[in-house]
Amino acid sequence: MIRLFVFTCLVALSLSGKAQSEDEAILKPIRNLFEAMTLCDSTLAASCFTADAMLHGVKTNENGQASLKSFPASKFISIIGKPKAEKWHEPIWDIQIQQDDQLASVWVEYAFYLGNTFSHCGVDSFQLIQTANGWKIFALADTRRTEDCEVPQAIRKRYEAN
Template sequence: MKTFTFFILSLFTISIYAQGPNADGMEKQAVEETIRTFFDGFHKQDSTIIKNVVDNSIVLQTTGRNKEGKTMYRTSEFSKFLESIVSIPDSIGFEEKLTSFSIQVDRTMANAWVGYEFWLNGNFSHCGINSFQLINFDGTWKIIYLIDTRGKAGCLEE
């Protein structure tokens, strides 16, 4: 009886561990694809594409330093973010180049630390990190939170 109980508990533990922090590459790939789809919609100025990969209650924030060097952060309304993206005139070229991905997955939650460079009309503007929090809603990853940093120092490889 003790052997059987140990066997059952071992299987249960292995099953839980398999879903934990060492998520397989497919889940990490799915998270990365969700983020790439977000940026595909961003570059196409297509709010429908963006809305398909975010949760309705998404929180958008940014952090950095103001002109006096003080740390600040602000929260943006998602609807205003979408309005600003879709209203960019065709005469303005913009691209957010994703430079790196570090993704962690645990069960239904994921975090992605994504480096970027932002280019405006072919000129470097700024760089930073996008930190995404995602939740897997019954097999579909959705972005629930995004905060980014912005700056000019230490961006481009010299």
């Protein structure tokens, strides 16, 4: 009976480790993208996306209705590569990952900082595909707002000017 219990625990830990490992593999291009944004590294940013990836921004217009702006990731990548007066920081939290086979969806809350100044917050929704070269982002949609932002205190302490 004890052997069965130990075996069951070991299998559960092994499966948990595999799931954690897969989650980290899925998150790798997302984390690399945010690092690329901070470093102004367009090469690292490009490695996170498929060649035909698209970005979509959802905002509420002055009439209170949703508006959508879409553009190729290549445009964003070129913007990332340009030197900036202040570093871009986009810390994330409340990470939710769903995966089926070679498709993954990641939903995160974020705050965006220009240097130590808060700019906006929202949600990033990533769609990823597993390729021979690892997980790649093929679509990214986000929301953006400047009010009703509940940024965790630890993030505020790290990024906001005192």
